[in-house]
Amino acid sequence: MSVNTIIFDWAGTTVDYGCMAPVMAFKNAFLEKGIELTFDEIRGPMGRLKRDHIAILLELPSVQEQWLAAFGQSTQESDIDAIYERFEALLFENLAENSKLKPETAEVVSQLQAKGIKIGSTTGYTSEMMEVVTAVAKDAGYAPDFYVTPDAVGNMGRPYPYMIYQNMKHFKNMAVSEVVKVGDTVSDILEGKNAGVFTIAVIEGSSEVGLSLEEYNALPTADKDHLIQKVTHRFYEAGADLCILNLTELLDYFVHGKELAKSTDELAPANA
Structure with a gap:
């Protein structure tokens, strides 16, 4: 791929x-x-x-x-x-106060762009909301090459695939095999799978985990491991091709040359 x-x-x-x-x-x-x-x-x-x-x-x-x-x-x-x-x-x-970058975002995206990767984005926010979010993100060092909101595709947002297709049209992608979707919710996974693209779910900082950075870091190791296993199971059950702990792991695949393939790991037990 x-x-x-x-x-x-x-x-x-x-x-x-x-x-x-x-x-x-x-x-x-x-x-x-x-x-x-x-x-x-x-x-x-x-x-x-x-x-x-x-x-x-x-x-x-x-x-x-x-x-x-x-x-x-x-x-x-x-x-x-x-x-x-x-x-x-x-x-x-x-919205502005709560739109701060996740810890890895700026550095990871910078390295991806340096390798020639085009950075698109989709969201559940409206265009008006995104004016606030993108301004805060840009000031902190994150500016994707393109973004699409549901109101830009006739309000047919997730789980419809049209925001992804709009990104692909913008970037002039020739095939879905050129594209990867990264998100933190089941809706993100469904959007990616409905578009036919390789779909990666990020665990730490996700809505599925549902904890602030301070709350997550304060968890005892055993509790954190249990939560990660539970969320990983939910993402794979929803159809994710790959789960990663945080965005830094993307560098393994797109900067350091690790082969990108669907996970062969067995699903964690649902009641783990």
């Missing part, structure tokens, strides 16, 4: 360790309606177009039950719009 293009996700992959910004905005937007969500529930659809994410959360049985008790009727399209409006406002309040 002759790879010349890597397409990264943003929050949880290259910026916002733990993907904290959208999680807290979702939680607080629903709390304003009196609806309690667990962090696991919130993170389930992570990576999807944010309005779609809210619609999925509203379909959860626990949310339907709380909504019916609070409002005496089922949710409507107008409820999705109202929660999304508050989500967006809450997200923008802290």
